[in-house]
Amino acid sequence: MFEAAELGRSVSKQSYKEQLPDLRAQLLEAQDELRGRNIPVVVIIAGVDGAGKGETVNRLHEWLDPRGLEAAAFGTPSDEERERPRWWRFWRALPPRGKIGLLFGSWYTMPIIRRVYGETKNAQLDDEMARIANVEQMLVRDGALILKFWFHLSKKAQKKRLTKLESHPDTRWRVSATDWKHFNLYDKFAKVSERAIRRTDTGEAPWILVEAEDPSYRELFVGRTLLEAIRGRLNGGLAHIAPPASPHPVPPTDPKASLTILDHVDLKQKIGNKRTYERELIHWQGELNRLTRRANAAGRSTVVVFEGWDAAGKGGNIRRMIAAMDARVYRIIQIAAPTDEERAQHYLWRFWRHLPRAGRVTVYDRSWYGRVLVERVEGFAQPDEWMRAYNEINDFEEQLTEHGIILNKFWLHIDPNEQLRRFKEREEIPYKQYKITDEDWRNRERWPQYAEAVNEMVARTSTEFAPWSLIPANDKKFARIEVLKTVCRRLDEAL
Amino acid sequence: MFEAAELGRSVSKQSYKEQLPDLRAQLLEAQDELRGRNIPVVVIIAGVDGAGKGETVNRLHEWLDPRGLEAAAFGTPSDEERERPRWWRFWRALPPRGKIGLLFGSWYTMPIIRRVYGETKNAQLDDEMARIANVEQMLVRDGALILKFWFHLSKKAQKKRLTKLESHPDTRWRVSATDWKHFNLYDKFAKVSERAIRRTDTGEAPWILVEAEDPSYRELFVGRTLLEAIRGRLNGGLAHIAPPASPHPVPPTDPKASLTILDHVDLKQKIGNKRTYERELIHWQGELNRLTRRANAAGRSTVVVFEGWDAAGKGGNIRRMIAAMDARVYRIIQIAAPTDEERAQHYLWRFWRHLPRAGRVTVYDRSWYGRVLVERVEGFAQPDEWMRAYNEINDFEEQLTEHGIILNKFWLHIDPNEQLRRFKEREEIPYKQYKITDEDWRNRERWPQYAEAVNEMVARTSTEFAPWSLIPANDKKFARIEVLKTVCRRLDEAL
Numbered sequence: 001m002f003e004a005a006e007l008g009r010s011v012s013k014q015s016y017k018e019q020l021p022d023l024r025a026q027l028l029e030a031q032d033e034l035r036g037r038n039i040p041v042v043v044i045i046a047g048v049d050g051a052g053k054g055e056t057v058n059r060l061h062e063w064l065d066p067r068g069l070e071a072a073a074f075g076t077p078s079d080e081e082r083e084r085p086r087w088w089r090f091w092r093a094l095p096p097r098g099k100i101g102l103l104f105g106s107w108y109t110m111p112i113i114r115r116v117y118g119e120t121k122n123a124q125l126d127d128e129m130a131r132i133a134n135v136e137q138m139l140v141r142d143g144a145l146i147l148k149f150w151f152h153l154s155k156k157a158q159k160k161r162l163t164k165l166e167s168h169p170d171t172r173w174r175v176s177a178t179d180w181k182h183f184n185l186y187d188k189f190a191k192v193s194e195r196a197i198r199r200t201d202t203g204e205a206p207w208i209l210v211e212a213e214d215p216s217y218r219e220l221f222v223g224r225t226l227l228e229a230i231r232g233r234l235n236g237g238l239a240h241i242a243p244p245a246s247p248h249p250v251p252p253t254d255p256k257a258s259l260t261i262l263d264h265v266d267l268k269q270k271i272g273n274k275r276t277y278e279r280e281l282i283h284w285q286g287e288l289n290r291l292t293r294r295a296n297a298a299g300r301s302t303v304v305v306f307e308g309w310d311a312a313g314k315g316g317n318i319r320r321m322i323a324a325m326d327a328r329v330y331r332i333i334q335i336a337a338p339t340d341e342e343r344a345q346h347y348l349w350r351f352w353r354h355l356p357r358a359g360r361v362t363v364y365d366r367s368w369y370g371r372v373l374v375e376r377v378e379g380f381a382q383p384d385e386w387m388r389a390y391n392e393i394n395d396f397e398e399q400l401t402e403h404g405i406i407l408n409k410f411w412l413h414i415d416p417n418e419q420l421r422r423f424k425e426r427e428e429i430p431y432k433q434y435k436i437t438d439e440d441w442r443n444r445e446r447w448p449q450y451a452e453a454v455n456e457m458v459a460r461t462s463t464e465f466a467p468w469s470l471i472p473a474n475d476k477k478f479a480r481i482e483v484l485k486t487v488c489r490r491l492d493e494a495l
Numbered sequence: 496m497f498e499a500a501e502l503g504r505s506v507s508k509q510s511y512k513e514q515l516p517d518l519r520a521q522l523l524e525a526q527d528e529l530r531g532r533n534i535p536v537v538v539i540i541a542g543v544d545g546a547g548k549g550e551t552v553n554r555l556h557e558w559l560d561p562r563g564l565e566a567a568a569f570g571t572p573s574d575e576e577r578e579r580p581r582w583w584r585f586w587r588a589l590p591p592r593g594k595i596g597l598l599f600g601s602w603y604t605m606p607i608i609r610r611v612y613g614e615t616k617n618a619q620l621d622d623e624m625a626r627i628a629n630v631e632q633m634l635v636r637d638g639a640l641i642l643k644f645w646f647h648l649s650k651k652a653q654k655k656r657l658t659k660l661e662s663h664p665d666t667r668w669r670v671s672a673t674d675w676k677h678f679n680l681y682d683k684f685a686k687v688s689e690r691a692i693r694r695t696d697t698g699e700a701p702w703i704l705v706e707a708e709d710p711s712y713r714e715l716f717v718g719r720t721l722l723e724a725i726r727g728r729l730n731g732g733l734a735h736i737a738p739p740a741s742p743h744p745v746p747p748t749d750p751k752a753s754l755t756i757l758d759h760v761d762l763k764q765k766i767g768n769k770r771t772y773e774r775e776l777i778h779w780q781g782e783l784n785r786l787t788r789r790a791n792a793a794g795r796s797t798v799v800v801f802e803g804w805d806a807a808g809k810g811g812n813i814r815r816m817i818a819a820m821d822a823r824v825y826r827i828i829q830i831a832a833p834t835d836e837e838r839a840q841h842y843l844w845r846f847w848r849h850l851p852r853a854g855r856v857t858v859y860d861r862s863w864y865g866r867v868l869v870e871r872v873e874g875f876a877q878p879d880e881w882m883r884a885y886n887e888i889n890d891f892e893e894q895l896t897e898h899g900i901i902l903n904k905f906w907l908h909i910d911p912n913e914q915l916r917r918f919k920e921r922e923e924i925p926y927k928q929y930k931i932t933d934e935d936w937r938n939r940e941r942w943p944q945y946a947e948a949v950n951e952m953v954a955r956t957s958t959e960f961a962p963w964s965l966i967p968a969n970d971k972k973f974a975r976i977e978v979l980k981t982v983c984r985r986l987d988e989a990l
Contacts, residue, residue, distance in 0.1 A: 038839075083794070083853035085898035091847035096839030123618045130625045131890070138887055142841045299578070344533075344591030346637045352586040358578035392633055395626070403580035 001194050002209070004261050004459030005152035009221075010214035011254040019252060023223050024063050030230040031068050031100065038097040039233055040144045043226065044106045047151030048189065049179045050161040051212035056151070057104050059219050060226075070095050074105035086110075087135070097143070107132055108196060115192045116185055125192070129199035136205040145233040146205040147247050149222055150197060151212040155186045161213075191464070198463060203388025208249050209459055220252035246387035249456070258448070260455035265413045265470050271477040284484035285324035291491040292325050296359035298495060301405045303356065304487060305367040308412030309450075310440045311422040312473050313480075317412065318363055320480045321487070325361060335366040347371055347389075348396055355400070368393055372457050377449045390460040401465040406494045408487050409466060411454060412473040416447055496689050497704070499756050499954030500647035504716075505709035506749040514747055518718050519558050525725040526563050526595065533592040534728055535639045538721065539601045542646030543684065544674045545656040546707035551646070552599050554714050555721075565590050569600035581605075582630070592638070602627055603691060610687045611680055620687065624694035631700040640728040641700040642742045644717060645692060646707040650681045656708075686959070693958060698883025703744050704954055715747035741882035744951070753943070755950035760908045760965050766972040779979035780819035786986040787820050791854035793990060796900045798851065799982060800862040803907030804945075805935045806917040807968050808975075812907065813858055815975045816982070820856060830861040842866055842884075843891055850895070863888055864904075867952050872944045885955040896960040901989045903982050904961060906949060907968040911942055 011019075034041065043060075045053045057071065072093035081089040087107070095101025111128040114120045136146055153161060162179055165171040182189060201207045208225055212218045229247035251257045271277045295302060304321070306314045322330050333354045342350040348368060356362040371389040375381035381389070400407055414422075423444075426436040443450070462468040469486050473479035506514075529536065538555075540548045552566065567588035576584040582602070590596025606623040609615045631641055648656060657674055660666040677684060696702045703720055707713045724742035746752045766772045790797060799816070801809045817825055828849045837845040843863060851857040866884040870876035876884070895902055909917075918939075921931040938945070957963040964981050968974035 040839075080852065083796075084850050085894045085900070087894055088847060088850055091844055094840060094844065096836065098839065123622070126625075127618070127621065130621075134886075134890060138883075139841060141883065144841075301578075341591065344535075344593070345589060346634060346639075349586055349589065352583060355579050355583055357575065388633075388636070391629075395629060399580045399582055405580070 001197070001459055001462050002152050002154075002190060003462070004455060005150075005209045005211040006154045006157075007211060007259040007261060007264060008213075008256065009211045009217050009251065009259050010256045011216040011220055011252050012256075013216065015252070015254045015257075016216040016220060019220055023220065023227065027063055027223060027227050028065055030227055030234070031065055033234055034100070034230060035068055035098040037234060038143075040095045040097045040139075041100040041230065041233075042095060042139065042144055042146045043100060043102050044108070044146070044148040045102065045104045045151070046106055046108050046149065047210065047212065048153050048158055048186075049182050050158050050165065050175070051151035051153045051210075052215055052218055053104065053151050054174070055215065056149075056219060056222055057102055060102060060222070063223065064100060068099050069102065070099055071102040071104065074103070074109060094139075107135070108200075112189070112192050112196050115196075116188050122195070125196065126199060129196055133200050133202055133205075136200070137202065140204040145229060145247070147226060147229055148200075148205060148207050149210050149225075150193070150207050151210045151218070153212050157213045158183060158186065194464065198394055201394075201460060202391055203246055203384055206246060206248070206387055206390075206460075208247060217252060217254075217257055221249070221257070224250040224252060246384050248383070248387065258452070260451045261458050261470065262413055262451055262454060265472050267413065267415055267418075267472045267474045269472045269478050270475040271481060274477075277477040277481065280481045281320065281484070284481060284488060285320070287488045288321070288324040288484055288491075289326075291488055291495065292329060292361060294495055295361075295406070295491060296326075296329055299358040300494065301356040301358060301403075302361040302487075302491065303400060303405055303407050304361065304363045305369070305407070305409045306363070306365055306412065307367060307369050307373065307410065308471075308473065309414050309419055310443055311419050311426070311435075312412035312414045313476050314365055314412060316476060317410075317480055317483050318365060321363065321484065324484075329359070330361040330363060331356065332363045332365060335364060335370060348392065351396070355405075368396065369457060369461075372461075373450065373453050374443075376453050377446055390457075393461055394463060394466075397461075397463070397466040406490055407466045408490055409468050410483055410486070411458070411468060411470050412479060413470055414473050416444070418474045419444065496692070496954055496957050497647050497649075497685060498957070499950055500645075500704045500706040501649045501652075502706060502754040502756060502759060503708075503751065504706045504712050504746065504754050505751045506711040506715055506747050507751075508711065510747070510749045510752075511711040511715060514715055518715065518722065522558055522718060522722050523560055525722055525729070526560055528729055529595070529725060530563055530593040532729060533638075535590045535592045535634075536595040536725065536728075537590060537598065537634065537639055537641045538595060539598050539603070539641070539643040540646070541601055541603050541644065542705065542707065543648050543653055543681075544677050545653055545660065545670070546646035546648045546705075547710055547713055548599065548646050549669070550710065551644075551714060551717055552597055555597060555717070558718060559595060563594050564597065565594055566597040566599065569598070569604065589634075602630070603695075607684070607687050607691050610691075611683050617690070620691065621694060624691055628695050628697055628700075631695070631697065635699040640724060640742070642721060642724055643695075643700060643702050644705050644720075645688075645702050646705045646713070648707050652708045653678060653681065689959065693889055696889075696955060697886055698741055698879055701741060701743070701882055701885075701955075703742060712747060712749075712752055716744070716752070719745040719747060741879050743878070743882065753947070755946045756953050756965065757908055757946055757949060760967050762908065762910055762913075762967045762969045764967045764973050765970040766976060769972075772972040772976065775976045776815065776979070779976060779983060780815070782983045783816070783819040783979055783986075784821075786983055786990065787824060787856060789990055790856075790901070790986060791821075791824055794853040795989065796851040796853060796898075797856040797982075797986065798895060798900055798902050799856065799858045800864070800902070800904045801858070801860055801907065802862060802864050802868065802905065803966075803968065804909050804914055805938055806914050806921070806930075807907035807909045808971050809860055809907060811971060812905075812975055812978050813860060816858065816979065819979075824854070825856040825858060826851065827858045827860060830859060830865065843887065846891070850900075863891065864952060864956075867956075868945065868948050869938075871948050872941055885952075888956055889958060889961075892956075892958070892961040901985055902961045903985055904963050905978055905981070906953070906963060906965050907974060908965055909968050911939070913969045914939065 045057055047053060077089060090107050093101060093103060111125055115125045140146060162175050162183060166175045197207050210218055210221060228250045306318060308314055318332060338350055351368045354362055371381055372386050376386040397407060423436055423440065426432040458468050471479050471482050540552055542548060569584065572584060585602050588596065588598060606620055610620045635641060657670050657678060661670045692702050705713055705716060723745045801813060803809055813827060833845055846863045849857055866876055867881050871881040892902060918931055918935060921927040953963050966974050966977050
């Protein structure tokens, strides 16, 4: 999940200066309208130490009208607070209607820290997160807009940042012994935070991951996302007769500010030559055959999901995979437009129905991710529908893996030029013409929107129990071997 | 909670015959409209053995158009089902849009049984219930209407029923060894079921408790509640632009069908004479003084909530209580119309703010229950708002008790005649005139609606950690002693 906030997104000084005045003017305007409309806004600033949370809070104080802003920072509880139920201090700090409440530290802090320090177990963390999700839902239904920013730094970046702050006399005070103690627990923190975030990443109050290394990017990103969320809420009408406006990330406009996780896939990777490919193919197909037999004998099922750009090679990959398996064991489900019967049910129903029996393999050629890809980009699903789908999908996949199903999710990645080459090839070769339609050309025009959707999909659904594998597929042969290897590795680990 | 389904509600044979034809006609009409509007309805039939669940399912089959009805019963899972994740069988059984799905047994059955048999702990039960609440919410947001009927029989009634079924050759097959085994675990079942119900009693998919002893009442009640819920949903518009129509209980029209929990409060109870009263008063005030000192020393806080009919004697009770306490320890919060500041927050905010510090006592003269009493009856809160308030209140009270606060909730009950006598007395005695307003007379006219609201309040919020005490208050002196005794008992147990 956090890999989606380690992309190197940044904004140039020049660009920052250009965008800022307009953003500030619009924020003030939106804040003013908010007051008139009696909507409370809760902004939670959370995340790793040294990621500029404090600076961002200060910046928002500069940008916003202080009369409509209430800030609260939660450190060690006071006597007054300790003597009352834990949530008392948070209720005290909730902004009234018409105001923005900035919560620096929040109801997330202690449950995460206590879990990291081993004072609680996962069950208690999950309980706390369930309560938090309930309270947030309650506030949203009462009319509130909730924005939850998670400031992320990579381990390397955090170390660099803490060292730098410490080295200068003016900023040394910002780094405490606790900060270093937490740094040493970085991996543990990442794991626990991921769990906490996943369990509270709801459609109504989704988490917004902030790539925090570049201050200009970070500030503009938070400001723009806040602005758009307020605007969305202002257009939404009364809470109890309209769906909540789901806040979503709004990156600043700068080439490096819209980098996605796909930009980090190394498309230059290739397989040496045809001989190598064939040798590897036979080897991994053999492995796969052996492993699926073992899984079958053990009653463990496998689900393989293929998503990717049009013409990225899903079909070819699936053919290489099934070639290695006993025909009685696997089943391929092609996901096209839903049938009448499927349309009359919840969108997940059509995927549930095809789940494999014990020991079998189901290959989904496109999948439930259509909800947050094509349905999102083409507007077939409303924003509140696809925003809550991430959570629904995570729960679905958790149920599969709890049952022991081995789940593989592949995104086959190619670049636009390679896609163009393949489209043209398809048009020219008669027996490939059926594969190319007008729709493919239309989808191609929305490449950036799809890339953003893929980025958010990976950020929100790459979980410890069902991680995404992004496969470089400009070289078809390389992709096929990668996919086979990955499935084999996961089967091997699970059995 | 289950005491609200042991009221002796029944419907006469005559009345049943009169009401049935109309109900059946209207159900068919509603079902027909449902089809046109593409709304799926999920009806869950759950509850104790021998409570007539099977008969009710059969009755609904008779009453409804079979073309729009899909029924599923869940017994021991099949091979097919066992080899897939647990929810697979339920997804298979979900009704498509436009149809009613009758689920006899459901996703609740196994988690409850496993907890009763000690195969799981509360944490796992809670996890399961959280997942269920999520799935139900997901279905509601997708447009479904969910009705969850819990069929209840008292322990005595269950035994009678099983014995009777067994004694007749034609019905003997209905009683299995498991039924008797479960009967022996009645109390354990009641406890676990209550927990499961409380955690899934949401505003969108609330539980509807069915008093199941009288078949005529039970069937009409289920039929009418189903009918009104469908109608409510049909008037509600699209799910994602309207609040879900919260199903709520609709009792048949028969004098004995609208009995409430208040009808079971024995108002004839009296204190012997003035001497006895004064002796008892001094005794219990002394006890209370001693116990609040101990609580103070131990840092345990106490919250006392007073609700009741107008002129039921809240003020007099509160005065007797505080007379026994050190003035530095207690605080009385009068709940009248909210202040501006309070109106700008979620309705629970004004109650959170007054929570006592460690060792103190807060007495609420009226409370958060206004949401489900006056706000409900007078229409100040929308149905979806007060329906979800039960759950919000239970969570709030759970947080108080988790923190160690000793929580007492009193409903002071009088009958309408006694109220009239007191109203007139207030009008006649000059120094009592301030106590009686036009509003009191207006509230009086809605006695039955208030009684129904109190009934539902007790059913949904009398929890193991925060039970309601219904105090007979026709005799003021008796009520005062009862209240003091109850507070003392709870303090004594807790310390």
